[in-house]
Amino acid sequence: MSKEKVAIIGAGNGAHAIAGHLGMQGFPIRLYNKFEEEIAHIREQGGVTIEGAVQGFGPVELTTTDPKPVIAWADVIMVVVPAFAHRFVAETCAPCLRDGQIILLNPGRTGGALEFANVLQEQGVTAKIRIAEAQSLIYACRISGPARARISGIKQQLGLAAFPAAETSAVLEMVNPLYPQFHAADSVLDISFDNIGAVFHPGAVVLNATAIEAGQADEFYGDMTPSVVQFLEAIDRERLAVARAFGVEIDSAREWLLKTYKGVTGDTLYERIQSNKAYYGIKAPKSLKVRHIIEDIPTGLVPIASLGKLAGVPTPACHAIIDIGGILVERDFWAEGRTAERLGLADMSVDEIREFVRVGA
Numbered sequence: 001m002s003k004e005k006v007a008i009i010g011a012g013n014g015a016h017a018i019a020g021h022l023g024m025q026g027f028p029i030r031l032y033n034k035f036e037e038e039i040a041h042i043r044e045q046g047g048v049t050i051e052g053a054v055q056g057f058g059p060v061e062l063t064t065t066d067p068k069p070v071i072a073w074a075d076v077i078m079v080v081v082p083a084f085a086h087r088f089v090a091e092t093c094a095p096c097l098r099d100g101q102i103i104l105l106n107p108g109r110t111g112g113a114l115e116f117a118n119v120l121q122e123q124g125v126t127a128k129i130r131i132a133e134a135q136s137l138i139y140a141c142r143i144s145g146p147a148r149a150r151i152s153g154i155k156q157q158l159g160l161a162a163f164p165a166a167e168t169s170a171v172l173e174m175v176n177p178l179y180p181q182f183h184a185a186d187s188v189l190d191i192s193f194d195n196i197g198a199v200f201h202p203g204a205v206v207l208n209a210t211a212i213e214a215g216q217a218d219e220f221y222g223d224m225t226p227s228v229v230q231f232l233e234a235i236d237r238e239r240l241a242v243a244r245a246f247g248v249e250i251d252s253a254r255e256w257l258l259k260t261y262k263g264v265t266g267d268t269l270y271e272r273i274q275s276n277k278a279y280y281g282i283k284a285p286k287s288l289k290v291r292h293i294i295e296d297i298p299t300g301l302v303p304i305a306s307l308g309k310l311a312g313v314p315t316p317a318c319h320a321i322i323d324i325g326g327i328l329v330e331r332d333f334w335a336e337g338r339t340a341e342r343l344g345l346a347d348m349s350v351d352e353i354r355e356f357v358r359v360g361a
Helices: 013-024 040-045 083-096 112-122 165-175 188-193 196-207 209-213 226-245 253-260 269-275 297-311 316-329 350-359
Strands: 006-009 029-032 047-052 056-059 062-064 076-079 102-105 130-134 139-145 148-154 158-163 182-184
Touching: 006 013, 006 083, 013 029, 013 047, 013 056, 013 139, 013 148, 040 047, 040 062, 047 139, 076 083, 083 102, 083 112, 083 297, 102 112, 102 165, 112 130, 112 158, 112 188, 130 165, 130 188, 158 165, 158 188, 165 182, 165 350, 188 226, 188 350, 196 209, 196 226, 196 253, 196 297, 196 316, 226 253, 226 269, 226 297, 226 316, 253 269, 297 316, 297 350
Parallel strands: 006 029, 006 076, 029 062, 047 148, 076 102, 102 130, 158 182
Antiparallel strands: 047 056, 130 158, 139 148
16 A cells, blocks of 8 residues: 655754654655755755654655645645744645645644635635644654754654544544554644643743843743743633633643653642753743744734633733733734634634534534
């Protein structure tokens, strides 16, 4: 039986790891990226060398800045770019799509699949494709050299949901041969609200802006103070409240840490962050213009706050970080972020949205 043809969109850490590891396993791989300088080494080497937890060479049969021969060819399209680029990728994919394809966002952050589907609708796409999003990237990985990636860990299980949820089983049939770790989440709302990065990243950067710009920040998690973490818990309470308004029950950040990492101790979120050895040595950013701000605010906090407004749930802590973060980096995150309007949900009630993500239009 022939293996699924896999397109990789992107050329960062995750894209290198996916291309190399799946190529090692014999899946036909093609890779598209907008920027030539980011893919030249992969083309020269004919693939990606993987080191670390798994080792080997994964061939990539085509590496190009031309999307058509990659996207139109594939059975499964793995989108592995920062979430703020999902709109661009959807616009790029639109004229190349054909019936029967799977598009998987790795990961979707908050509202990724909804935004992607809405853009395809705006572009007039009629091809019968399935769109899904993963809860997070399946690998812990980093680019370790030209056309090389180090995989330090692979998640044992990972939630996945299609939009609409009625399509999730069909998506899993196609992607489980690639990654048996994927299992069904109830809907893209579950995946969307289970966005811990939106809790930890932007608030910590905004509240430590002075230390970061002065070059005094050392460890991202280790330098968090009790007062900063107290504010992060306020963001987390808002996330949980918005999720509950949509009928979604998810773990708090405190609970998530305890379940996700071994050796975490303590009762408070601050104690659990400081006890997590997996966070030791993770350096603080050197600038405010980092993905903690320019990705996690527009694709994390903005959709949480916007859906909160739609559901009548106040989100003052989220609003504060969105507004202050935008001022700090001179961006209007309300204009560019994933609002209910940009997700195609603005004219729906909570119950209508719950039904929409289950069965579609």
